[in-house]
Amino acid sequence: MEIKRASEKDFPALDSLISEVFPSVQFVPTEREVYFIASEMQGAGEVLMGFAHVRLPKDNVERKFILQGLGVKNEYRLRGVGSALLEKALSFCMENGALEVQLSVRTLNPAMSLYHRFGFFPKKQLHEDSIILVRKVQT
Template identity: 40%
Template sequence: MTVMDAAFDKQFGEAWNAQQCLGILGLPGVWLTIASIGEDAVGFALSRVILDEAELLLLGVSPRFRRRGIGQALLDATMENARHRGVNHLHLEVRQGNPAISLYERNGFSEVGRRADYYRGADGSLFDAFSLTRSLRRD
C-alpha cells in the first residue's frame, strides 16, 4: 500500500487506509488497476460495478510520477474495464480543489451533484464533494 500512502496528501485528510482498501477488494464487482514503472507501483485505480453502473472509488498517482499521463492511463483502463463489464456510465466523487478535477473534465465527466462541506481536511477545513458522471457509450 506504499503507493496509496504516497498518492494521498495528508493535508487533505480522510484518505482510505490499507484495511479499507483490502476489505473492499474481496467484494463482487470490485477491481484494482495498478500502474507500474519497472518494478515500482506508481499509481492505482480502485473501482466497482453495482448493477448497471460503475464507480471509480479511488485514483491516485505517487507525487513524483504525476504529470506523466499515468492518471490518464489509469482512467482509460478503468473506463475500458467498465465497458467490458457491460456498464454504460461511470461515476465518481471528488473533493473540491482536487487537481484531478481537470483530468475528469478533460475526459467528459460532468457534475451531477454536490455535497456541501462533505470532506474535512487535516486542519479541520471543510470541502464540498462533487459527484461527477460520464457516459461510456461509444455512439
C-alpha cells in the first residue's frame, strides 16, 4: 500500500472514489484543500483504496486544520488503510504548523474508535447524532 498526496493527475480517480464512498459528496478541489490517497498495484494498474481530505486554515494565527473527510472502500476496510491515511494527514498538519486538527463525525460512525486511538476527543455536540472531535498538537 502506498499513501501519497494526490496530484492533479489523480483527481479523476479520486473523484470517482469519493462518489463511491460518499455518494452525496462532490469533489471540488480548491487551494485550501489537500487530499491524500491510499493505493495499491493490481495487475497493470493502480487501484485507489481510500482517501483523506484536509482543509487548510484560513489564517496563520489560529492554525486550525480540518479533517474534512476520511473514506475507505468497503473491500479495503479493517486492513489498516484508514489508520495509514489518518497518520499521513496528521503528519502533514503537524509539519505545516497545526495547533489543532478538528473533524465532524456522526456519533455512530464506526471510525469513532479510530479517531479516539489517534488522540481525538469530543469538543462540541453539533446535533443529536454528530459531534466535533479535536486533537491538540504539541508545539
